[in-house]
Amino acid sequence: MKTRGVTSLLLMILLLTGPATAVSMMAQGQQxxxxxVSGQVTDEQGEPLIGVSVVVxxxxxxxxxxxxxxxxxxLAGVPANGVLQxxxxxxxxxxxxxxxxxxxxxxxxxxxxxxxxxxxxxxGTTRKSDLTGSVASVKPETIADxxxxxxxxxxxxxxxxxxxxxxxxxxxxxxxxxxxxxxxLRGSNAPLIVVDGFPLGDAGDLKQxxxxxIVSMEVLKDASASAIYGSRxxxxxxxxxxxxxxxxxxxxxxxQQLTFSEFSSRLDLWRDPVLMxxxxxxxxINGGMPPxxxxxxxxxxxxxxxxxxxxTSWTTxxxxxxxxxxxxxxxxxxxxxxxxxxxxxxFNLSANYFTDMGMYVDDDYVKGGYNLHVSHKLFDxxxxxxxxxxYLGNRNNNxxxxxxxxxxxxxxxxxxxxYQTTANDYSHPIAIRENRTNKTKMLDVxxxxxxxxxLLPQLKLxxxxxxxxxxxxxxxxxxxxxxxxxxxxxxRGIIGNSENLNFVSENFANFTQTLGYRHQLEVMAGQSxxxxxxxxxxLIANGFVNETLGNENMGAGExxxxxxxxxxxxxxxxxxxxxxxYTLDNRYLATFTFRADGSSKFGKxxxxxxxxxxxxxxxxxxxPFMKKQELFSELKFRLSHGISGNQGISPYQTLSRYGTTKYxxxxxxxxxxxxxxSPATPARTASGRCGAASPTPT
Numbered sequence: 001m002k003t004r005g006v007t008s009l010l011l012m013i014l015l016l017t018g019p020a021t022a023v024s025m026m027a028q029g030q031q032x033x034x035x036x037v038s039g040q041v042t043d044e045q046g047e048p049l050i051g052v053s054v055v056v057x058x059x060x061x062x063x064x065x066x067x068x069x070x071x072x073x074x075l076a077g078v079p080a081n082g083v084l085q086x087x088x089x090x091x092x093x094x095x096x097x098x099x100x101x102x103x104x105x106x107x108x109x110x111x112x113x114x115x116x117x118x119x120x121x122x123x124g125t126t127r128k129s130d131l132t133g134s135v136a137s138v139k140p141e142t143i144a145d146x147x148x149x150x151x152x153x154x155x156x157x158x159x160x161x162x163x164x165x166x167x168x169x170x171x172x173x174x175x176x177x178x179x180x181x182x183x184x185l186r187g188s189n190a191p192l193i194v195v196d197g198f199p200l201g202d203a204g205d206l207k208q209x210x211x212x213x214i215v216s217m218e219v220l221k222d223a224s225a226s227a228i229y230g231s232r233x234x235x236x237x238x239x240x241x242x243x244x245x246x247x248x249x250x251x252x253x254x255x256q257q258l259t260f261s262e263f264s265s266r267l268d269l270w271r272d273p274v275l276m277x278x279x280x281x282x283x284x285i286n287g288g289m290p291p292x293x294x295x296x297x298x299x300x301x302x303x304x305x306x307x308x309x310x311x312t313s314w315t316t317x318x319x320x321x322x323x324x325x326x327x328x329x330x331x332x333x334x335x336x337x338x339x340x341x342x343x344x345x346x347f348n349l350s351a352n353y354f355t356d357m358g359m360y361v362d363d364d365y366v367k368g369g370y371n372l373h374v375s376h377k378l379f380d381x382x383x384x385x386x387x388x389x390x391y392l393g394n395r396n397n398n399x400x401x402x403x404x405x406x407x408x409x410x411x412x413x414x415x416x417x418x419y420q421t422t423a424n425d426y427s428h429p430i431a432i433r434e435n436r437t438n439k440t441k442m443l444d445v446x447x448x449x450x451x452x453x454x455l456l457p458q459l460k461l462x463x464x465x466x467x468x469x470x471x472x473x474x475x476x477x478x479x480x481x482x483x484x485x486x487x488x489x490x491x492r493g494i495i496g497n498s499e500n501l502n503f504v505s506e507n508f509a510n511f512t513q514t515l516g517y518r519h520q521l522e523v524m525a526g527q528s529x530x531x532x533x534x535x536x537x538x539l540i541a542n543g544f545v546n547e548t549l550g551n552e553n554m555g556a557g558e559x560x561x562x563x564x565x566x567x568x569x570x571x572x573x574x575x576x577x578x579x580x581x582y583t584l585d586n587r588y589l590a591t592f593t594f595r596a597d598g599s600s601k602f603g604k605x606x607x608x609x610x611x612x613x614x615x616x617x618x619x620x621x622x623x624p625f626m627k628k629q630e631l632f633s634e635l636k637f638r639l640s641h642g643i644s645g646n647q648g649i650s651p652y653q654t655l656s657r658y659g660t661t662k663y664x665x666x667x668x669x670x671x672x673x674x675x676x677x678s679p680a681t682p683a684r685t686a687s688g689r690c691g692a693a694s695p696t697p698t
Contacts (some may be wrong), residue, residue, distance in 0.1 A: 133225030174205030179236030188648025613642025
């Protein structure tokens, strides 16, 4: 009873004296009461948020936790009158007074600025403001209406340091892409292009990806940013992210785009045959040569009318440019898509049809295909993804027609046959266009499958398999009557086939931990295996009895003149990689990456190469003394150093060259004796030193 009385008396004293007494007790070394606080953190749609940092503000000893897969947390030792801080990337940080409550449920609001600045950096994402390397980002609003049929076309003029050169205006032609210039004298200078985590190879001719499916592109330009791709990062890296459905929505889209082209000015060609002939004669006479236009045949058998004939009886004035070129070639790009997502499943399906008329008549390119992506949440912390891209292309090549042909020549003779200046006139553009066949058919299949496991609130494991096959089928047929090669071989048929195969397996883990309000740590570690294989074959038949079936009956050619060839090329790449990002007070940033690449392309004693990098950055505008100034919206200093490599060489370039070439010694074609070469091994050529040449195995 005495004990209860003393306790009651103390409580009455505390209530009467108020907060001052509590402060006095703390000054005397007594700690305020602590409680256990629990609750759930959700977003504005009521979905639980994983990995939200929950810490006690201004605690003498770091006290904190993170939400689990259900968005729930439980934290003991919280001062009853303390303050809890809730922080998560992409959401506005919140500070909530405990006020002696044991349950606190929190709704986090999206930070639109931060969400809009998230960029892909290779095997992960980060805020644009937290970048330590040189990364250029191209957003959807800047490329929405660009009439381009490839990734490279979208990049043209959109990112500093990125040069896209259209070396050809042919329909469906690729481009030359350079990031900060060339880096190699003998190897590839094209940047690596990665689509949704799948490294597809060199940039320059990526037409399989529908440009309307692209939502963002990041360009890794310096060594510290591209070193995560190791021996393929020296020329820079282009990261492409395609569209995904937003949860709770169903969206159907239709996009139709028509593009007209035309010459910027009229071609500078002879329009007056009489003036052309007069100036030609005058020029040849001044040069000490006999004139052409005198009404006679020259030494090659070509008849040139006289000036008088051209003025009176010669009525032909053929406008070859009007016959050869389309007046206003049209390109059509049609895309239809549907996307939908709910709590467990999302999918994107888009179909595209693209046609491109060239400047030359009957010179065109057509492609069509679809892009399907499906994501399904099997469990609350386990998601699987699958995607498939199918691309079909058809190129009808009729470029290079002779629009410069002499206007005095007619198109046809009176009997309807082609007018040829001589029996060996192989420059008649209409005859070539109507009689030759030069078609290329392309088929690309790009498939990916991935699994994501949120093992812990801070730890996510990702496993991804990628597969790409790229068959190519060419069937050029030069007609015998109008093509030099066809005439020389008495008819020629050609069939060429090739196939590129690319298999990539990647497994990596991402760990993110916020330590209090000041520290943030992101760690990525993983491994990668890649297999490349290229096969090609070609069949050439000559000496056909007739060309009725073209190359549909290659056996009709002379057996002795048939030419067969094929080749096979393989390479493998095994890699280990990792990255650490550390942020202090949202002002001081450090990034360290490392990659080890083992490539079958490398020399015998140097199969492995190592690519470390490091970068530090200071966001000066976040300093308290800078926040009041109105001069800079963002002031950031960056220092980086890294090593990246270039394995853009042929798979056998570092080996002794293999092939069918023989040494010739005093008229003999036999290969020399070589103690290293066994009878079952192809003989080495004279250029047998490592790296002496780029061979093609036969």
